[in-house]
Amino acid sequence: MNNRLLAKSQLSPSNQLYSAIDLGLKSTAWVLVAIIALAPLFGVVIGLWPAAELDWAAISRFLGYNGLAYSVASTLLLSLVAPLIALYIAFMVYSQYRFNRRWQSLEKRLAPLLSLPHLAVALGLVYLFSSGGMLWSVLWGFVGQTAPEWLGLPRKSMLTMILAISIKEVPFFLLIFSAIGRQLAIKQWLLQGRALGYSESASWWLIVFPVVLKQSRLAVLAAMAYTLSVLDISLLIGPNIPELYAVVLYNWQTGFTPDEQTFAFLGNLLLIAMLGVLIACIYIHERLVTKQLANQAVMANPLNITRLSGVFTAWLGFFSLLTLAILATFLLWSLGWNTHSTFNTANWSTSLWQDEWFFMQGPLLNSLHIAFFSSILGVGVTLLALELQRHNKRYFPDYLWLLAILLPQLSMVYGWQIVHTSSNASYHSSWIILSHVPFTFAYSYLVLRGPFQSLNRHYELVAASFGYSPWQRWWKVRFMLLRPALLSAFAIAFSVSIAQYIPTLMIGAGRVATITTEAVAIASGNEQSITAVYILVQAALPFIAFLVASILAQRTRGSVDAEHQ
Amino acid sequence: MMWQTSKHANIRSRIGFFNSFGWANLALLFAVLLSVLSVSPVALGNSTLKETISELEASQQWQQTLKEARGQTVYFYAWGGSKPVNDYLRWAAREIASRYKVRLRHVKVADISEAVSRLKAEDGSKSAIDLLWVNGENFSYLKAQKLLLGKLPSAIPNTTLLATEQLSLHNDFGVPMEGYEVPWGVGQFNLIANQSLFSAKNPEQTSITPADILSAAERNPGRISYPRPPEFHGTTFLKQLLVALTNSDPRLFALATPNAQQQLLPVLWHYLDKLHPIIWQNGSAFPSSNTEQLALFTQQQLDLAVSFNPNQMAKEQSEKRIASNAQRLFFDGGAITNSHNLAIPKGAQSPAGAKVVIHFLLSELAQKHKVDGSWGDPAVITPLLDPASTLPAQQELHSSWQQVIEDTWQQKYGA
Secondary structure, three states: OOHHHHHHHHHOHHHHHHHHHHHHHHHHHHHHHHHHHHHHHHHHHHHHHHHOOOOHHHHHHHHOOOOHHHHHHHHHHHHHHHHHHHHHHHHHHHHHHOOOOHHHHHHHHHHHHHHOOHHHHHHHHHHHHEOOOHHHHHHHHHHOOOOOHHHOEOOOOHHHHHHHHHHHHHHHHHHHHHHHHOOOOHHHHHHHHHHOOOOHHHHHHHHHHHHHHHHOHHHHHHHHHHHHHOOHHHHHHOOEOOEOHHHHHHHHHOOOOHHHHHHHHHHHHHHHHHHHHHHHHHHHHHHHHHHHHHHHHHHOOOOOHHHHHHHHHHHHHHHHHHHHHHHHHHHHHHOOOOOOOOOOOOOOOOHHHHHHHHHHHHHHHHHHHHHHHHHHHHHHHHHHHHHHHHHHOOOOOHHHHOHHHHOOHHHHHHHHHHHHHHOOOOOOHHHHHHHHHHHHHHHHHHHHHHHHHOOOOHHHHHHHHOOOOHHHHHHHHHHHHHHHHHHHHHHHHHHHHHHOOHHHHHHHOOOOOOHHHHHHHHHOOOOHHHHHHHHHHHHHHHHHHHHHHHHHHHHHOOHHHHOOO | OHHHHHHHHHHHHHHHHHHHHOHHHHHHHHHHHHHHHHHHHHHHHHHHHHHHHHHHHHOHHHHHHHHHHOOOEEEEEEEOOOHHHHHHHHHHHHHHHHHHOOEEEEEEEOOOHHHHHHHHHHOOOOOOOOEEEEOHHHHHHHHHOOOEOOOHHHHOHHHHHEOOOOOOOOEEOOEEOOOOOEEEEEEEOEEEEOOOOOOOOOOOOOEEOHHHHHHHHHHOOOOOOOOOOOOHHHHHHHHHHHHHHOOOOHHHHOOOOHHHHHHHHHHHHHHHHHHHHHOHHHHOOOOOOHHHHHHHHHOOOOOEEEEOOOOHHHHHHHOOOOOOOOEEEEEOOOEEEEEEEEEOEOOOOOHHHHHHHHHHHOOHHHHHHHHHOOOOOOOOEHHHOOHHHOOOEEOOOOOHHHHHHHHHHHHHHOO
């Protein structure tokens, strides 16, 4: 302890105690946050390292794997294009709905629209829109003809994959925008834009878009990382000549020849490198767009994209209809309807539901309690991480916090599993909750960081001037201001936890079955009726979370948002 | 054994008695006798089997196993993608609980390699897995890494029932089982086709040749496909084509020498070069698995599906998922036949419970329920052997061919 501090402590002994406790608390908190945030890196290092013995011959065999270049290129293209399409569509939808009576209904409906799993969207799209799919058959059935082949969506292709992901990610970006938008004075900006002589739609692009783009970097990255490594829908609707990279990597990871093990190791490194490329692309894209928009603004050129935006006033209707159609398809399947039956001849029955319901209750309860606790913990640790950084007046790069989203999950969890089994730990569900926390943490960080950083400090200053203690200020002002964003973060974290398959199975050793472990296993058999039952139940869980969050968020609005309305 | 010899002696004395009836009668008698003899070994075998098993069940070793197993929970890692299989295991769990007071928990996995990866991580220490459903390369890896419990047959009475000789159950894809796994069911590669597909064929005919498939594809462009290798069913489809196209060249059943590869494989690639442009999506995409192909078949996107379960078509028809006039076919030279098996990890926490589960799953009751129920998986035990419903078997290729076929396919058509 140096002299200055000593001198200070002699002045007020209670202060010294306070700062010591503060220091102790803070370092404990840092350790906790670091453990959660760095657990993914730790897992990957453990999970990957001992697997491979490298030599140049193996590396050259890896590089010579036929189709590697194609599948890397096509996967990069997909991971870049699909999330960006979704981002642009979401922004156009946002600009069409935000200051409109329609916004209310959009916010209300975002919940059910978000909760449909990716697999369900992929299956549903293909089933409805492929040639011979339900929709075309019905439409052409009226004319008494069969739909032409070229009209249908191919069952397996890049196009189908891009379409499915870009459609599915739009509501995710809308949720992110709605969290970001609450903290931005968009209405004033639009007024300023008008004062400068720009139309409202031009102002959206020239003023709002660059800011939103910057603030949603993390969300874009998360969507890209997801697209890069998603396995189930890649297998189902992705092109497979060549296969998408996630599938190739999975085949290596589950193989046992020495070559396959080496390839898996190198393949994971390549996956991380691909992520690096995508991160670079995000920055390049952002810079290009900002520059382009600035040019347009200076030259006062008309923005072509504003004409397109108008189309998306119909988005909510379209997307709701699509969701309903997909849900209806699954419901019909689960009740025994199939391609061989017409409405009259199908053996309608609820026996599948009755059969499975008995066996579903345990997994359901497991899913619910794991998701509840892991998302509470995830959101809590996120708040802690943000507070600590604010105190330090320095924010670490986002990529450090999002490792759980960015690093390859299979090797990560494999590393955890090695530690878990070698420490002879039990397979209790609390371990599963812990294994979900890095993921719920990363996603809630993604949702919360923007709102947290752009929080208006003015209110807290006012509260301080009224004599509120720091804790009171935090709880009564900041927490309340953050509440809508916290609720979104909780709902997202909850649905992230619900969707976890690999950590649940690998850490819980299958002894703790959840709806998702059951659903994934059952979906692997491609039996449509029973898959439909599990997908419907699996979709219902996040739906409940989003619904509760949106109801609570609407109740707590009012004064907070009034400023920006 | 005593009983057996005395019966033969009895027959011989009757021959002596009938001798006076003359040669014509003797010939008739011979015919009757032959038919009696051809039936009796099975009947005799069955009753001795039952005796042997009840002896084994009474043995102290087994009684000890039963005692240890009581109250244990057995975590059974098995593919969970099939409702019939899941339902079967639910039934088995109820039976096992009431008979042996052992709780069977089916841990559903999307791919059994997940269990293998867990065993790899545990590295022989205390395992979360008590029992797993396995075959092929997964078994070969686990056996090579010494992660499995051995000497299963001597520890489980009902393994005596296994029709090891008749079904050639010694090897699992060329790897000797050597007691590290126990056969549970049999797979025979077959095709399920819409009746229209091979209409030129006589509908009574049940086997096809590669040429039939090619001409069917010409007549029905875009309606045929197969799972993308290295998916197991896809690779088997290629193996069947290769055997048929080379007239079962003996070199296919020995190590794949470079010379043999050069001489035998081109005929397969030449065939596929002709086939691919006229199949589903012009060969620019393939179903990812047999189950996906079956789903496309039931959605009437394809006219051909593949299966390892010879009874699958009948079961799908009874569930009204596929048309009642669909045909089950197999390749002319015979269906590639293999078994799927049960193994216990070395580090299992309830090895006694796992043995009891295997014992039950091999029992006549369980095997009968497996073949008669919605699953339809053929039995592997002697009392239920049914030659009539078994397809002619084709010997599995030497295991070295698998990698060669998959790698070359990837080189030629994978990108």
